Amino acid sequence: MTALLEVEDLKVAYGKIEAVKGISFSVEAGQIVTLIGTNGAGKTTTLRTLSGLLKPSGGRIVFDGKPLQGVGAHKIVAMGLAHSPEGRRIFPRLTIAENLKLGAFLRKDAAGIDSDIKRAYELFPILGERSKQAAGTLSGGEQQMLAMGRALMSRPKLLMLDEPSMGLSPIMMQKIMATIAELKSQGTTILLVEQNAQAALSLADQGHVMEVGKVVLSGTGQDLLVDESVRKAYLGED
Ligand SMILES: Nc1ncnc2c1ncn2[C@@H]1O[C@H](COP(=O)(O)OP(=O)(O)OP(=O)(O)O)[C@@H](O)[C@H]1O
Ligand SMILES: [Mg+2]
Numbered sequence: 001m002t003a004l005l006e007v008e009d010l011k012v013a014y015g016k017i018e019a020v021k022g023i024s025f026s027v028e029a030g031q032i033v034t035l036i037g038t039n040g041a042g043k044t045t046t047l048r049t050l051s052g053l054l055k056p057s058g059g060r061i062v063f064d065g066k067p068l069q070g071v072g073a074h075k076i077v078a079m080g081l082a083h084s085p086e087g088r089r090i091f092p093r094l095t096i097a098e099n100l101k102l103g104a105f106l107r108k109d110a111a112g113i114d115s116d117i118k119r120a121y122e123l124f125p126i127l128g129e130r131s132k133q134a135a136g137t138l139s140g141g142e143q144q145m146l147a148m149g150r151a152l153m154s155r156p157k158l159l160m161l162d163e164p165s166m167g168l169s170p171i172m173m174q175k176i177m178a179t180i181a182e183l184k185s186q187g188t189t190i191l192l193v194e195q196n197a198q199a200a201l202s203l204a205d206q207g208h209v210m211e212v213g214k215v216v217l218s219g220t221g222q223d224l225l226v227d228e229s230v231r232k233a234y235l236g237e238d
Pocket of ligand 2: 086
């Protein structure tokens with residue numbers, strides 16, 4: 001069986017600086033796969049390239065059996081790859097409902113969109129309670145819920161989350177992680193980028209550790225959680 005996402009020897013450069021230096025990994029349907037690593041490792045660059053926002057300088061990306069080479073960002077969303085970006089990027093002056101509708105910008109099925117908005121409100125009740133409020137009035141954690149809800153509005157086959165726990169209180173972080181587990185149990189495939197290695201590896205089927213543009217270690221979430229070098233570098237143990 002081929003994986004839902006196959007990344008092979010992917011390279012991405014900003015001008016002369018190569019930020020991603022030939023990484024390979026795959027995501028099987030139904031899995032949670034996590035990319036962890038320190039600041040500047042190239043995690044966000046990788047997700048932005050998968051979304052079609054950056055052009056690779058080398059390698060191959062195959063999503064759902066089709067190469068993504070030269071495919072535009074809108075088309076990639078239509079193919080089923082959604083991205084909840086680092087820093088959330090919600091539209092603060094628009095209402096919560098309007099932000100969610102923007103996630104469905106490629107869809108024309110009004111009834112389906114309405115039922116998916118209801119589903120987002122089931123997943124995140126606070127969004128339903130505040131649906132007519134400006135999104136900028138939400139707390140950081142609530143804005144993260146909105147960013148995830150918005151990404152789900154394109155009914156993705158693969159949901160990419162870039163640092164969903166960033167800046168959140170421990171309780172809010174737990175809530176977001178529990179929601180990620182719930183989405184998986186509902187059949188959503190997830191590529192999760194996290195600084196919080198403990199939380200990400202606890203949820204992940206597979207994990208890859210990135211350092212300065214390379215994957216330096218790969219394994220199951222459980223394997224990496226008990227790996228000595230991972231524990232020292234990312235889980236704060238000496
Ligand atoms: N627009 C840009 N122009 C030039 N260099 C960039 C740009 N964006 C990122 N970089 C560089 O590329 C490298 C990888 O950055 P990237 O944002 O992908 O890392 P990251 O793993 O997501 O880090 P963090 O955990 O801090 O979010 C870094 O050295 C960064 O400075
Ligand atoms: Mg990043």
